[in-house]
Amino acid sequence: MIPTIPQSATVRTLRLTYVATFFLFLFIPLIVVVAFAFNDAAYPMPPWHGFTLDWFFADGSQERTGVFFDQDIQTSLWYSFKVAVAVSSMSVLLGTCNAFLLERFQFRGQQVLSVMMLLPLVIPGVILGISILALMSHIAQFAEDVAGWELDFLRPGLVLVTIGQISYIASITTLTISARLKRFDVSLEEAALNLGATRWQIFYTILLPYLKPALVGAAMIAFLLSFENFNTTYMLAGSDAPLTVMIYGRMKDGATPVVNAISLLLMLLSAGVVLAMNLKKPKSNNP
Template sequence: MIPTLPRPAWLRAATVLYVAAFLTFLFLPLAVVAVFAFNDAPYPAPPWHGFTLDWFLGNDAAGRVGLFRDDELLGSIWTSCVVAAWVTGLSVALGTANAFLMERARFPGKGALSMLMLIPLVIPGVILGISILAFASRLAELCGDLFGIEADFLRPGLPLVVLGQFSYIAAIATLTISARLKRFDRTLEDAALNLGASAPAVLWTITLPYLRPALIGSAAIAFLMSFENFNTTLMLVGGDSPLTIMMYGRMREGATPVLNAVSLFLMLASAAIALTLVRGGRRAES
């Protein structure tokens, strides 16, 4: 129960035990991934054979390809970064436009539109993927039949992956940025306008700086969600695999600890992003 009410000793003990068990459950999978990145054995499994950096640096004598020499894996990281950069840019831009549309503009059908903007969040990712895949190839066929143009970007590949991820990440960016714009004190804009500032100048010097934390936050979230997306990407991917798809393929084959090495990097990168976000959020509040 709550601290102000008497709690029997067994309940206190059970609480502590529960928290300990819960945290173990949360962190055990991550801990083993990190630990076995350094195990001197060809498979990420016990027993412990000693510490090695082979899975990062590679070891020609033992025939081990380390993460830094694994061109396929490094290539897929780059692919993921490129896709994530596109998705982030598009999502934040659209999210900002949508925020102004929903918080400032008045037009008929606004309620329906705001409902519609939430729909992408309740469609399973796999279905977003197949619907965009099917629609894009129908358009591609149409292009071929009508104009005799080969519209390759409508075939499975990175452009479609970007569009597929963007289709729902944009909804998240819209929610985040709208929430902040809603709390904005509009008298600040009126004051600037009264003092003779032009509308674009007000936007640039007053409103956008106010939105900055939400823009940075939604950009970080968009990047991370794109980088980690699997379901939608799986359906739309062509020849170049982003990292999650590449890892999935290797995990089915029974992978070497190189995957642990790359996972460790992902953990550190996510932690860095999370930390900047938490810090940024705190600064915005103060």
């Protein structure tokens, strides 16, 4: 639709109705979750029983334990944070190496490698988790049977969760960093070489500052994707359950508004990260 052409009142009404309906569909579930995090009832559903902060700050003395005093939630939150930091760090490192491999080198099978890199993004998380679990379990069992090695880190647990999440998040960081690297002016490197700079000096003083917005953005995206992942995490988690798996277990046993409270905090965390990404705009494409 051409913006300069006058639109009838019917078209404008339909457009505004569509936009309003879309945002209502998008935000009403979130608003309900937030509202019942403050409901003075033992269950996260209507009717409204009054406003309370117990589901955040109750210390358990009155048969209510809030988020900030719930040891299970705090422990699972710590597990999720550790996994997310490890996943984001390794995914950015692998994504940077992959970006340089795909954008700076020419070799046989490069196109096939590029396509294969995208496969984890289209494989369902449950299937990916099951495949990694089966592979690692067979490797651990083979090592135990043949050499007597106890490779417990290949059994369900946080290490396996980290490996499983990296297997697809690294593809996303690769795409993010490759898109930035593709626009780099290679003549700047050639000029630096002609002036006597080493490869390391070029990378540290020219390439790294240029890639910094993509690296920071990829790290933030990887952190959020890791923190909220459920399908792959559920298949690979052991007794040390990350936050999403722990919340799922509580939902099966009968949820309380504590789940709403932790959901609100996670929404604020995600919104804060996205806001930080949007406020920190890259200055220029030219280093």
